[in-house]
Amino acid sequence: MTKTRRTFTRVFQVEAVRRIDEQGKSLAEVARELDLGENMLRGWRQALAAEGGRARPGEGCQPALEEELRRLRAEVKRLQTEREVLLLNASIAPPTFSPESSPEAILMPVRA
Numbered sequence: 001m002t003k004t005r006r007t008f009t010r011v012f013q014v015e016a017v018r019r020i021d022e023q024g025k026s027l028a029e030v031a032r033e034l035d036l037g038e039n040m041l042r043g044w045r046q047a048l049a050a051e052g053g054r055a056r057p058g059e060g061c062q063p064a065l066e067e068e069l070r071r072l073r074a075e076v077k078r079l080q081t082e083r084e085v086l087l088l089n090a091s092i093a094p095p096t097f098s099p100e101s102s103p104e105a106i107l108m109p110v111r112a
Contacts, residue, residue, distance in 0.1 A: 013048070016030060016034055016036070016041060016044060017041070017044055017045045017048050019033075020045060021040075021045075027041055027042060027045070029093065029101045
């Protein structure tokens with residue numbers, strides 16, 4: 001019977017290494033808790049240490065795609081706020097129509 005290869009997300013890897021570094025647990029202890037091989041966890045730790053500030057999300061230099069995503073999310077938030085203001089203004093002061101510009105007057109010509 002063959003084993004399927006497990007894959008782990010970047011967040012999982014960072015959190016596993018964080019348990020070692022910040023909680024003071026040993027590498028072997030974290031490997032047992034998470035059912036991982038010690039060598040795999042050691043490799044993640046070395047790779048994250050080599051990346052420096054980029055190892056943790058939101059810190060250090062962000063790749064171009066992450067920066068664009070951050071910028072687009074900020075723009076969406078700004079546009080949503082702008083839309084809410086416009087809707088609020090429309091509900092407070094509804095537009096007034098003159099009898100000549102009402103839909104009925106436009107559709108039905110006046111007969112003399």
